[in-house]
Amino acid sequence: MKLYNTLTRQIDVVEPIQPPRVGLYACGLTVYDFTHLGHLRKYTMDDVLIRTLRRAGYQVTFVQNVTDVGHLTSDSDTGEDKLEKGARKYGKTAWDVAKEFEEYFWRSMDAMGNVRPDVSCRATEHIPEQLEMVKTLEAKGFAYVIDDDGVYFDTSKLDDYGKLALIDIEQLREGARVERVAGKRNPTDFALWKFERPGENRAMAWPSPWAERSFPGWHIECSAMSMKYLGEQFEIHTGGIDHINVHHTNEIAQAEAATGKKPFVKYWVHHNFLRVDGEKMSKSLGNFFTIDDIEKRGLSPRALRLLFLTTHYRSEMNFTWGNLEGMQKTWERLIRQVVQLKAETGRTTLSEEKLDQLNEYRQRFVTAMENDLDTPTAVAVMWEMLKSNIPSPDKYDLLIELDELMGLGLRQADSYLAEIEAKHHAQSVRVEELSAELQQVVQDRQTARANQDWAAADAARDTLLAAGYTIKDTPQGPVLTKTSI
Numbered sequence: 001m002k003l004y005n006t007l008t009r010q011i012d013v014v015e016p017i018q019p020p021r022v023g024l025y026a027c028g029l030t031v032y033d034f035t036h037l038g039h040l041r042k043y044t045m046d047d048v049l050i051r052t053l054r055r056a057g058y059q060v061t062f063v064q065n066v067t068d069v070g071h072l073t074s075d076s077d078t079g080e081d082k083l084e085k086g087a088r089k090y091g092k093t094a095w096d097v098a099k100e101f102e103e104y105f106w107r108s109m110d111a112m113g114n115v116r117p118d119v120s121c122r123a124t125e126h127i128p129e130q131l132e133m134v135k136t137l138e139a140k141g142f143a144y145v146i147d148d149d150g151v152y153f154d155t156s157k158l159d160d161y162g163k164l165a166l167i168d169i170e171q172l173r174e175g176a177r178v179e180r181v182a183g184k185r186n187p188t189d190f191a192l193w194k195f196e197r198p199g200e201n202r203a204m205a206w207p208s209p210w211a212e213r214s215f216p217g218w219h220i221e222c223s224a225m226s227m228k229y230l231g232e233q234f235e236i237h238t239g240g241i242d243h244i245n246v247h248h249t250n251e252i253a254q255a256e257a258a259t260g261k262k263p264f265v266k267y268w269v270h271h272n273f274l275r276v277d278g279e280k281m282s283k284s285l286g287n288f289f290t291i292d293d294i295e296k297r298g299l300s301p302r303a304l305r306l307l308f309l310t311t312h313y314r315s316e317m318n319f320t321w322g323n324l325e326g327m328q329k330t331w332e333r334l335i336r337q338v339v340q341l342k343a344e345t346g347r348t349t350l351s352e353e354k355l356d357q358l359n360e361y362r363q364r365f366v367t368a369m370e371n372d373l374d375t376p377t378a379v380a381v382m383w384e385m386l387k388s389n390i391p392s393p394d395k396y397d398l399l400i401e402l403d404e405l406m407g408l409g410l411r412q413a414d415s416y417l418a419e420i421e422a423k424h425h426a427q428s429v430r431v432e433e434l435s436a437e438l439q440q441v442v443q444d445r446q447t448a449r450a451n452q453d454w455a456a457a458d459a460a461r462d463t464l465l466a467a468g469y470t471i472k473d474t475p476q477g478p479v480l481t482k483t484s485i
């Protein structure tokens with residue numbers, strides 16, 4: 001398997017420290033609000049990566065955290081804890097907000113068909129591990145206390161701080177690109193542990209050697225938990241591109257300072273954003289859609305998965321309902337085809353030529369996936385294979401095999417088809433149920449068609465469409481379907 005590594009800025013072959021074992025840590029969700037399609041893209045592509053690694057023979061231990069404390073609204077340690085913000089927004093305690101949005105996250109992951117992590121770890125359940133790490137950093141001279149604020153990491157003590165992001169430290173030192181916390185020795189220094197402010201009255205606070213009521217910083221949770229479950233050095237770490245400059249840079253600093261500069265992670269994988277109207281889909285901008293929005297529109301989460309697969313994870317992707325609706329149609333066609341393939345019997349021994357053809361499709365598909373997860377190429381190979389004249393039973397078997405990597409769940413095509421049929425049935429409308437005006441439009445269209453006046457027939461169809469109905473002609477007469485909103 002080859003992956004683009006942000007650390008080396010090139011595509012590297014994944015070479016485990018102890019083959020065939022691979023430790024993979026994915027930065028988890030901050031559970032202060034709904035999981036949105038941007039998150040779904042990131043975690044779905046992580047899932048595709050894990051499936052591909054496993055199929056390539058790596059023994060993956062997949063660890064993913066749940067950020068339920070400490071992630072501040074500003075990357076410069078000045079904002080408030082996002083969980084406390086969520087608590088205010090929803091009128092609940094930070095604990096309840098964390099619980100509810102974590103549940104929503106798992107529900108969203110299940111709907112997408114994502115495999116659960118081998119270890120799922122909450123920051124609030126690893127306070128001793130995080131405290132221990134901060135104490136180690138303090139003992140080794142990497143930490144200092146700012147009164148009434150927190151314990152900070154002194155980035156000037158590490159000669160290669162910022163290597164992941166190629167941060168220009170000199171420029172940062174001179175300028176004030178990062179909002180300053182009073183008392184920070186260097187602009188890039190960051191909070192390891194924070195103290196409750198007077199009158200703050202947080203729901204989540206723990207005693208520490210520095211303050212009676214305090215809480216971990218965001219970066220320390222990922223270093224402490226990944227090292228607990230995967231060791232001081234491991235192979236793959238994933239996150240969105242927004243994590244490169246601060247979060248992951250600081251994870252590396254903490255881990256390598258604590259272990260005496262043992263290289264922390266070999267391969268850093270970063271996902272590009274899902275955007276809406278050119279802006280990153282995000283909780284803070286409020287421009288997000290959820291899995292419920294998808295289902296409310298009668299669209300399938302697996303159609304969304306197929307849509308994600310058609311864009312490379314390192315490319316930006318712009319979300320529109322039009323694109324997803326188009327993909328829904330493709331998805332429904334795919335499901336019908338799979339059900340049909342499955343029903344066709346009469347397996348015979350493949351000719352040598354057909355066997356070669358089959359192996360070539362498999363080879364091209366897997367090679368694309370193992371080449372930095374080139375899902376657009378892999379999906380194109382799948383369509384090509386489906387169009388080929390390979391006998392149906394073998395085509396079906398290969399498709400199911402390749403789907404182990406895509407995760408579309410095509411093995412359950414029968415139940416998807418039942419859902420699709422039920423949805424269409426529920427959406428179909430009898431002509432008599434329409435308003436008198438619309439019944440007239442249907443009538444006019446029938447007359448126009450009988451007279452082969454296609455322009456008038458098209459115009460009538462457009463009028464129906466504008467009123468929210470699509471019309472299809474069947475031997476039993478026209479059938480109307482309510483279009484999704």
Ligand code: AMP
Pocket residue numbers: 027028029030031037038039041042238239240241242243271272273274275280281282
């Ligand atoms: P957060 O809860 O903000 O820490 O985000 C969880 C993960 O989702 C991080 O790895 C983010 O980089 C990623 N993420 C957030 N918004 C988007 C987006 N619009 N597109 C892709 N990934 C995103």
Ligand code: ZN
Pocket residue numbers: 026027028222247
């Ligand atoms: Zn993280």
